[in-house]
Amino acid sequence: MTIDLSQFHAIFLEESFEGLQVMESSLLNMIEGETDVDIINNIFRAAHSIKGGSATFGFSNVAALTHVLETLLDEFRSDKRIVTKDLISLLLESVDCVRDMLSAIQDGGKYNESSAIEVQNKLQQVLTGEILSINNPDEAEEIESDVQGWRILFSPYPSMLQNGNDPFRIIREIQSLGSVKIEVDLEKLPILAELDPEDCYLSWEILLHAAVSKDEINEVFEWVIDDCDLKIEPIGSDVVIQDTDNEIIEEMLSTAANARDDVVKGDQESESLSRLSPEVKHKRTTNSGSIRVGIDKVDEMINMVSELVITQSMLGQLGEDFTMVDIEKLKEGLCQLERNTRELQESVMRIRMLPISFVFNRFPRMIRDLSNELGKQVELRLSGEQTEVDKTVMEKIGDPLIHLVRNSLDHGLEKPDIRVANGKPEIGILHLNAYHKGGSIIIEISDDGAGLDRDKIRNKAIQNGLIADDDILTDEKIYDLIFQAGFSTADQVSDVSGRGVGMDVVRKNIRELGGSIVIKSTPGEGSKITIHLPLTLAIMDGQLVRVGDEIYIIPLVSIIESLQIKPEKVKSITGKMELYKLREEYLNITRLYQLFTLTPDSEDINDGLLVVVEGDGAKVGLYVDELLGQQQVVIKSLETNYKHINGVSGATILGDGTVAMILDVPGLIAISKDRAENTVERVA
Amino acid sequence: MSALETVDVNTNYDVGEGAENQYLTFMLMGEEYGVDILRVQEIRCWQTVTTLPNAPVYVKGVVNIRGSIVPVVDLRMRFGMEEVEYTPVTVVIVVKVLNEEGRERVMGVVVDTVSDTYIIPEENMKPAPEFGDSIDLTCVKGLATVNDNMLILLDIDRLLNSDELTVLERG
CATH class of the missing domain: 3.30.565.10 (Histidine kinase-like ATPase, C-terminal domain)
Structure with missing residues (x-):
């Protein structure tokens, strides 16, 4: 069966970017000269899954770079190399490089190839060039040239099969590198009654007779490295592997593999199924961005929905045969409904919060x-x-x-x-x-x-x-x-x-x-x-005000106070600009009807009210005809179907279905400033 | 409920082959105009709008159509014709307008009355006479004759994407 891998690209990319983030922040926590195994393991894990994923999807450039990266990290991990500032910088650089490559894959664009090659070369240089200067001759790979073969001790952890890995596949792969002699260690195998078919009890000693590099062998074990103990040692030319042995092994392998197949397959299937479902869900939303939501938030919401359903059925029953006696119950029910709606709204909002x-x-x-x-x-x-x-x-x-x-x-x-x-x-x-x-x-x-x-x-x-x-x-x-x-x-x-x-x-x-x-x-x-x-862009608390026939909404957060105008406190400059003395301050009075060319109830300053608002650090008094109620409003964009209007940040739909404009306080202040400047200029 | 009468145009006609050339026509000062029927979302009765501050006069305001805020343009005023009182037969045709970048927006157009629908094959459409480039003419896609009456076919994208309606989007 062929699977269209491209459907998983988006998920791979998303996870890889997260991985890079982890790598980056962990790298920044690394301290010169110290080897913190936890941090390095963190980075290693992230790099490893990016490498695995990119290899699977055929992004060989990413895989190649992460591979070198990983080798270097491995040396930190096994204390073969000391963390230096330069190395951290180099690692950060390569993280950037990988990010560049991945974003290129994401947008279908190009990445900076030369810098990628440079980084990769630098890493290689560090790995090969300096390896001799660090006292590790035993591990160095120069032995390779006269290597006749390798002795591999492969002891999987019991859990390996549960992770969907098949040791036989790996052994088969080793086999493909050259002639092998395999000995299985049955020591840990329990009696049949105690045997759990999902556990792996076997370990192997593999003598590989081939002139291959250690890297090539490591690559075979790539996927299981975290699930097993692995020891790879070079051997001299004295081990000769007989072909007869090889045949027996092959036979053994095939029968054993058949026997185990069912178990492993079943495991793999359930594994892949359980992995798939959330990913598929993911995929649908990737284009418009996705959010990871804590399960507790979802549970909370489900609770609220069930409460809402209960309230709904209660109200429904009440409505079946309603008499005036029930009016109290109805009011109570409506109260409950309001509470439920508000709580539900809040928790839905919380989902969007990060x-x-x-x-x-x-x-x-x-x-x-x-x-x-x-x-x-x-x-x-x-x-x-x-x-x-x-x-x-x-x-x-x-x-x-x-x-x-x-x-x-x-x-x-x-x-x-x-x-x-x-x-x-x-x-x-x-x-x-x-x-x-x-x-x-x-x-x-x-x-x-x-x-x-x-x-x-x-x-x-x-x-x-x-x-x-x-x-x-x-x-x-x-x-x-x-x-x-x-x-x-x-x-x-x-x-x-x-x-x-x-x-x-x-x-x-x-x-x-x-x-x-x-x-x-x-x-x-x-x-x-x-x-x-x-706090949120979708809903806000608003104060409804009326100017002439129009209702406007002022965001509650920007209102400092509302007051009745005392005529003696209204001053003016050059007879044009009106000021209001509020305690120790002089506020500019902005008449909303002037800004929006409306007909107010009255132009007499004493008839209206002043709403003191603040935006961008400036305060003005907005002159309106009447204050109406306060309510939560759902913000709708005007730009979807129309265009931006100065002084208006959006619109909302009121309880009666009509539309009301939401005022943009900083914008209003700016308009009113402009007007004031123009007036002053004209006077001057 | 207010006196909302919504007619879903698209379901009343067989939108198949030839729908490309089907036009919904309406009256404006005794003249008959047509718009591409596939662009018509619905036809509504006139309802009170919320005025927009400092908008051009022909933008009457905005209405709430199932949760979205839709601007309403008076076509008479858009063409600089004489204004009339709105009556119960005054209707708002809600159309989908595409701008140059292909972004779709929904707008309402106030017309005197809705008239009919016609299928007008491409070859029966005559170009509008070239006569300067007043807005009225650039918005005309072509002319057609149906039952001896002249039909003015409008290009609504041009009509409703003029500067006054879009330019401030950047600001």
């Missing part, structure tokens, strides 16, 4: 490479990695975060000598933190570097014509300038940052997610970037 460590885990590697490149010393601290974030948010926040971290490293942290001169410890600290606060997720990136240079930013902004040279700006406003397109203060454009594209994109991406970004900085002490993101 710990932010998925994003954070990229950073150790990046920091390591970058700090080498920039000649800086950095200690990366991660906290709150377990904070859960919606999968979509996670995917979109990755790149902005990378950019911000790079910036901190490049512009923020100083070189060791400067740090020492400024009385700071040599090693800079970069801290990534994530936590939940209210309905949002907050990600903080802080460093103890030089902080933002106010004057430099200011001068640059004047130079670029972003501000006039006599503009008086608050610190916040100045820091805000770095988010403008085409703004970069790096004296030299480095590979890392300074191209002037980026910060504006960072802010745009974060805004698209409905979040905001704020920078705080103290010169000489460091800076801290805080990103607020909504």
Whole structure:
């Protein structure tokens, strides 16, 4: 039977990328001069399954590279080689290479062949070139030339058959390498009554008489290496294998194989079946990305669904013959229904949530490479990695975060000598933190570097014509300038940052997610970037407000307070811009009906209400006619069938089936700023 | 329920061979226009829409069609014709529009009344007279004569992918 292997490609790739991730993070944990067997085993296992998979699917380039990688790892494992910084770097490089190759397979594109060959050559060099310098003559492969044969002691663990491996297949394969003499060791074989047909009790001593390399033999045992004790020793030319023996062995093998066949086959089948079902499920979703969900989350959901069913049947029964007496019961039932729905909704949402460590885990590697490149010393601290974030948010926040971290490293942290001169410890600290606060997720990136240079930013902004040279700006406003397109203060454009594209994109991406970004900085002490993101993109709590005939929804998270307007607190600038004195602050009053060209109930400021909202660190008062209720709304995209509207982040469907717009607070503030500037200009 | 009457057009006709050239026609100020019937998703009665802030005048607003937010365009206003009060026979034809990248979007088009369906073979279609490039003409795929009446066949992709409806997508 031929199986179309390509159907498993996606799964193989997905698992391999995960494997590479494991390899990478384990490599970063490796310490120079120390051999931590657990770490090495971790890397080895990952490399091994990538190698096995790629060989199966015929991606020989990947298999070849991982094979060399594995050989090197094996030497670490058996203490034949000492872990050095260079070797770790080389291994990381090869991980990148494999990743490159795999992504090429995934997109059907090309990978950087020359670098792959280079890495492979480097690995080979390390393996062959230095092997003599390390004191291991006994294991070295130069014996190969006068090797007449090998003595292989092959003792499978009892569990080998259960793993779907057939020792006879391996022996047959060894046979194909040359003439063999095999002796079976029956010592462990129990009496028939105690014999478990699924266990393997036999071990073999194989004398292989052929001029093959050890590698070739190792390759035969590739798949079972974890399931057996294996010893391969070279033998001299004194062992002569007689053909008669060989025949007997073959006969033995075939009968034994037949006898065992059923057991093994059955095992393999059940094994492959049980493996297949989740994979098939996987496959259907791979194109649109897939999520691994903990079984507990699924169980929880099933519980809720069953509760929902119970509530439904209760309400159904109630409806069969309903009398006014039952009204209390009905209300109770509806309450229960609401609770069930909400709980179900929450747990469905939770399925989409993944710990932010998925994003954070990229950073150790990046920091390591970058700090080498920039000649800086950095200690990366991660906290709150377990904070859960919606999968979509996670995917979109990755790149902005990378950019911000790079910036901190490049512009923020100083070189060791400067740090020492400024009385700071040599090693800079970069801290990534994530936590939940209210309905949002907050990600903080802080460093103890030089902080933002106010004057430099200011001068640059004047130079670029972003501000006039006599503009008086608050610190916040100045820091805000770095988010403008085409703004970069790096004296030299480095590979890392300074191209002037980026910060504006960072802010745009974060805004698209409905979040905001704020920078705080103290010169000489460091800076801290805080990103607020909504917990989920699909549902949010909203405050319904009315302007004229229209109902709008303001995200509850961005509302600070709502208040009745006191006429004496309304001030104005040049008679055009309205301000409201709220305690010690002056807030800009933004009349929603003006922004959206609507007809309000009344244009008199005293008739309406002011909703104080915050976005991107700025506060304004939104003037509306009336506050309606608060409710959870399902966010629908306007862009699916229409286009983006400034000041509107999406739409939702209200209880009566009509559509209402959800306001984009940072966007509104930006529009209102623009308007204010235009008015002021016109006045001036 | 509101007075929603949904007619699923696609099931009422035999969508087989020749469906390629089948057109649904509607009236607009006494003129008869036709759109490719395969692009018509459904025909609905006019229902109150939610207006969109700062949208072009001919974009009346959005409605909820089974959970998706669908913009509604008044074709009279799109063509700069005289506005009329909406009556119970005012209908919204919900069509699928493809943009250049092949992305499908759903839009509603307000017309006076729905008229008929015709099969118009390719060879019976005459090109619209070249007369400048006002929007009204670039959206016309061709003209046809049915029972002595002129039928204006519209290219809805062009009609509903004009700049005002799509350009801001990038922003």
